[in-house]
């Protein structure tokens with residue numbers, strides 16, 4: 441045990457118990473001096489006096505080379521990755537079981553392989569035959585992707601060290617089993633140590649690793665969030681089971697913007713990218729109906745229009761129902777409270793249902809005004825003009841706040857044939873040709889102007 445090593449060599453850093461004229465380690469003379477311990481703390485638990493190597497320091501100005509990236513050639517995927525897959529990085533792709541993670545990654549593997557990367561796909565869940573069957577269904581059986589069905593982490597790392605791939609895909613991290621950890625695969629400690637081993641291996645060997653993680657009911661990647669902290673990029677693959685749309689969302693990205701999304705459609709032949717999601721999300725919209733409002737939203741860097749639907753009906757229950765799909769329930773309660781107390785539009789004794797069409801999940805507060813419009817429209821049984829989009833944030837006082845990227849939202853609306861936009865008043869009003877703007881400063885004014893209600 442390293443105890444009381446209070447002398448160290450200034451040349452090589454070796455630590456000694458007592459002073460001497462020559463360093464035993466590097467043979468230099470007169471380099472040993474008494475030094476304070478590196479850290480203080482209980483003996484045996486702190487770093488003590490032993491010195492490590494000095495790290496070379498640099499300034500902020502020196503340009504380090506950007507890490508090399510490889511594009512998949514699938515726009516929706518590359519954008520979410522921040523412009524391609526970065527060498528020596530670790531990614532986590534989370535999602536509900538059955539949402540299409542294995543399908544997405546097999547397709548991505550084939551793309552990267554075609555673009556010159558050496559790719560190994562390791563499945564801990566399916567046999568080689570099952571993966572090959574999926575590959576045939578996707579028309580990818582001729583892709584130069586190497587395949588293995590294995591869960592033993594030691595064997596996997598040995599193989600990766602020998603093969604030296606550019607990209608390894610681990611499907612899934614919950615099935616991995618490190619033989620030095622004394623618990624079952626899928627347990628927190630197994631997941632944590634497998635992810636740590638794979639991540640450090642990837643960094644050391646210049647390999648990119650993509651790990652699949654199943655999400656628990658509560659939405660956290662099982663084996664708690666420790667894995668999210670270890671990796672460079674965390675992507676979530678989301679979607680509603682009954683819908684064919686799938687959204688790949690970056691929630692953390694050290695090499696690109698977070699909150700960027702890619703939209704895909706699950707077809708009989710795997711995932712197809714959706715280049716114009718607004719058109720797709722609005723394609724199922726019928727003639728103008730009460731309770732239906734088109735929201736001009738922003739997801740990451742791209743504008744996206746979608747339909748918000750509300751239904752308000754007299755409740756047979758003593759406690760009326762409030763049901764939300766695709767939006768935040770707490771936020772809905774807040775907007776109903778503002779409508780009630782600032783605009784005199786009560787919802788007592790009424791059931792309220794809110795739905796974002798197409799299985800989309802919206803989280804930006806910019807949807808407040810569209811939600812309020814849908815609620816009032818449903819309650820008053822008055823449809824909004826069909827060619828109008830709505831966006832804006834509502835504050836508790838009932839005032840409307842402008843939102844980011846108004847101009848992009850308006851341009852997208854204009855591109856899709858809308859002629860009117862209803863938005864909050866703001867200092868520098870954007871203008872888009874062919875689009876009439878209607879401004880409102882507060883919610884009460886908006887309700888009165890649009891619906892003529894109280």
Ligand code: TYD
Pocket residue numbers: 535536537538539540541542543544574577578706707708709710711
């Ligand atoms: P999968 O990738 O196995 O999901 P995960 O790995 O996230 O558990 O995908 C499962 C679903 O995708 C399954 O219900 C079938 C469907 N699917 C298609 O609709 N088309 C296809 O071409 C493929 C391969 C799967």
Ligand code: MG
Pocket residue numbers: 541542543565611
């Ligand atoms: Mg799978």
